[in-house]
Amino acid sequence: MAENQKLVALRLFLKALDQPEVIETVENRKQLQKAVYLGQAAGADLGYRFSWYVMGPYSSQLTEDYYAFEQTATALPEGVELIPTYAERLAKVRAALRKPPTFTRIDADWLELLASYHFLRKASGLDHVSAKQRISEQKNHLSDYVELAKETLNSCDLLAVGN
Amino acid sequence: MPDTLTFPTWVRDPVHGAIRVTDLERSIIDCAVVQRLRRVKQLGLACLAFPSADYSRFEHSLGVMEVTGRLIQSVNRSRAAGNKIQANDIQLYRLAALLHDVGHYPFSHAMEDAIGDYYGTGSPALVSGHTKPLDHEALGWHLIAHDDELSAKLAASKIDPKDIIGILEGKDIKWQYHNMVSSDLDADRLDYLARTSRHTGMPYGKTDIDYLIQGVREDDQGRVCFDEKALRSIEHLLLARFFDFETMVRHRVVAGTECLLKDVIKELFRRNDDIKIDCSHDGVVEMIRSKKWPRFDDLALMERLRLLEERSPADEILRAKLRCVLHRAPPKAAAEAEWLTPDRAATEEVSRAKKELESRVDGWATKFGIDRRLWFIWTPTKGPTRFTKARAGKDGFALDDAETPESARVMAVGSKNSKAVVGHKRSIMNILAQHSFCAVRVFVVPPIGEVIDKDRKQVIRKQIEADVALNWK
Numbered sequence: 106m107a108e109n110q111k112l113v114a115l116r117l118f119l120k121a122l123d124q125p126e127v128i129e130t131v132e133n134r135k136q137l138q139k140a141v142y143l144g145q146a147a148g149a150d151l152g153y154r155f156s157w158y159v160m161g162p163y164s165s166q167l168t169e170d171y172y173a174f175e176q177t178a179t180a181l182p183e184g185v186e187l188i189p190t191y192a193e194r195l196a197k198v199r200a201a202l203r204k205p206p207t208f209t210r211i212d213a214d215w216l217e218l219l220a221s222y223h224f225l226r227k228a229s230g231l232d233h234v235s236a237k238q239r240i241s242e243q244k245n246h247l248s249d250y251v252e253l254a255k256e257t258l259n260s261c262d263l264l265a266v267g268n
Numbered sequence: 269m270p271d272t273l274t275f276p277t278w279v280r281d282p283v284h285g286a287i288r289v290t291d292l293e294r295s296i297i298d299c300a301v302v303q304r305l306r307r308v309k310q311l312g313l314a315c316l317a318f319p320s321a322d323y324s325r326f327e328h329s330l331g332v333m334e335v336t337g338r339l340i341q342s343v344n345r346s347r348a349a350g351n352k353i354q355a356n357d358i359q360l361y362r363l364a365a366l367l368h369d370v371g372h373y374p375f376s377h378a379m380e381d382a383i384g385d386y387y388g389t390g391s392p393a394l395v396s397g398h399t400k401p402l403d404h405e406a407l408g409w410h411l412i413a414h415d416d417e418l419s420a421k422l423a424a425s426k427i428d429p430k431d432i433i434g435i436l437e438g439k440d441i442k443w444q445y446h447n448m449v450s451s452d453l454d455a456d457r458l459d460y461l462a463r464t465s466r467h468t469g470m471p472y473g474k475t476d477i478d479y480l481i482q483g484v485r486e487d488d489q490g491r492v493c494f495d496e497k498a499l500r501s502i503e504h505l506l507l508a509r510f511f512d513f514e515t516m517v518r519h520r521v522v523a524g525t526e527c528l529l530k531d532v533i534k535e536l537f538r539r540n541d542d543i544k545i546d547c548s549h550d551g552v553v554e555m556i557r558s559k560k561w562p563r564f565d566d567l568a569l570m571e572r573l574r575l576l577e578e579r580s581p582a583d584e585i586l587r588a589k590l591r592c593v594l595h596r597a598p599p600k601a602a603a604e605a606e607w608l609t610p611d612r613a614a615t616e617e618v619s620r621a622k623k624e625l626e627s628r629v630d631g632w633a634t635k636f637g638i639d640r641r642l643w644f645i646w647t648p649t650k651g652p653t654r655f656t657k658a659r660a661g662k663d664g665f666a667l668d669d670a671e672t673p674e675s676a677r678v679m680a681v682g683s684k685n686s687k688a689v690v691g692h693k694r695s696i697m698n699i700l701a702q703h704s705f706c707a708v709r710v711f712v713v714p715p716i717g718e719v720i721d722k723d724r725k726q727v728i729r730k731q732i733e734a735d736v737a738l739n740w741k
Contacts, residue, residue, distance in 0.1 A: 114393035151393055152400055156438020156446050159489060159670035173615060188396045228439045
């Protein structure tokens with residue numbers, strides 16, 4: 106039952122962020138991973154732990170869970186909703202997750218950039234210059250857009266102190 | 269911090285011969301929260317079936333620290349002069365290894381599961397005010413940050429607890445060494461498999477750790493990987509872990525009794541008297557704040573269970589369960605089914621089998637005159653057994669290399685690119701990682717004053733096997 110609730114919460118969480126549940130390709134799964142990371146960063150904690158890996162913050166527990174909902178594929182129970190605080194917090198970042206027109210790569214790359222920059226700043230404690238340098242070294246394809254990512258994260262308070 | 273680490277203390281160890289200890293490590297080892305690990309068994313109730321399987325998390329923690337030190341030493345040998353990992357970073361990793369298990373509850377995973385069942389149902393996303401209980405990792409990080417004695421000693425050496433926690437959490441991005449502390453073949457497993465093999469008498473895990481470690485290097489992404497020549501040794505260790513799991517951790521005596529241990533622990537959570545244990549999030553934080561945590565060990569839990577038995581003369585169900593745990597009268601595995609299946613289908617298959625069996629238990633309880641509450645369907649707590657933590661698969665869900673942080677990695681001499689073992693075409697793990705090993709069992713606890721002998725068990729078994737079609741053993 107607890108496991109079911111966890112999966113239900115995850116699916117509602119993705120719905121609140123306007124994110125698809127699709128996990129067929131690596132880009133789909135990257136998008137889902139980074140969306141959940143950013144939703145949690147906004148204060149809607151589902152309990153997933155992220156560590157730094159090749160494409161930025163990655164949670165193996167989350168991989169387990171989207172496997173599980175792929176296997177069970179049950180309908181969302183009626184009348185179950187995210188608690189209002191979570192819904193509000195996710196609503197606040199939903200727009201930021203949409204790729205801006207000036208970002209010319211795919212949606213999943215946009216979320217990779219947002220999540221990676223956020224992780225480097227907030228989880229690893231790097232300053233802007235070091236985080237930017239790290240992205241240039243490890244994610245050269247995204248390095249032109251770091252300032253845009255910073256601005257977007259700031260616009261929804263994700264880089265604020267205590268967040 | 270000095271330029272190089274010095275090891276004035278050597279501790280004798282049956283697995284590694286000698287474990288080298290710095291002065292700082294020695295002072296951390298002396299902390300009450302670390303000494304407590306001497307009284308938390310690594311293998312929980314495994315000693316009920318394997319009498320020598322009683323080593324502690326303390327010796328394992330020292331072993332993991334030693335293996336971590338050697339892994340880094342090996343990486344350092346492959347680095348150019350001027351680019352060596354510095355002593356203070358090595359010290360941080362060794363301390364992280366030493367403290368990686370500091371948050372384990374008494375009887376480790378059994379109690380953690382009981383806590384999850386009792387306090388953890390529901391999701392904070394769906395229920396206002398719900399606080400998840402602490403699992404052993406989060407609890408460990410809390411202890412590292414908040415235990416007065418530990419943090420004072422770290423502060424005296426100018427070490428920020430956050431740096432140690434960052435390594436354990438995988439938030440340290442200075443080195444990409446998280447797979448050294450959490451992967452299919454990390455320092456934890458290297459010590460665990462060798463130590464468990466030595467203590468249980470089982471041959472699995474008897475691999476030359478030194479051979480593996482001496483070939484450790486970094487790839488172009490900075491990940492720790494093994495020499496490709498060691499591929500067979502790595503496969504051996506991954507299979508050893510599977511055999512270890514199925515033979516010992518899921519031994520019917522161990523797994524069945526552990527289920528009952530969880531049940532009786534939950535009874536302690538429900539109590540309102542002096543043997544009650546409060547393992548809610550806030551309860552555990554308070555235990556740490558009031559310095560009671562170092563006394564909360566296997567011995568303390570067993571003592572409470574003994575008192576629970578004394579105080580429950582009229583509750584025959586509880587007494588029957590306590591008898592299993594306290595007096596080694598294990599529940600009977602009336603029927604057991606096992607099968608291998610593609611990984612993607614495994615969880616659903618086990619869940620379906622469990623539901624089907626549970627729907628029949630009332631009928632069996634009535635037919636055989638054994639109280640319904642003494643029957644239980646066992647399935648593995650963490651799901652079907654996988655051969656690797658990292659998944660692999662060809663059928664529409666082949667994980668990308670960037671999605672296998674937990675796979676052991678190998679690299680050919682002269683190369684800069686490593687390969688995940690689960691995706692390696694020459695590795696049997698490429699095939700095995702696509703499958704899971706499923707198991708379900710029907711257990712019956714002998715009622716007080718009754719015996720379930722071989723003949724009675726045989727009759728029950730035949731009925732179960734006739735009623736439900738599974739791959740019965």
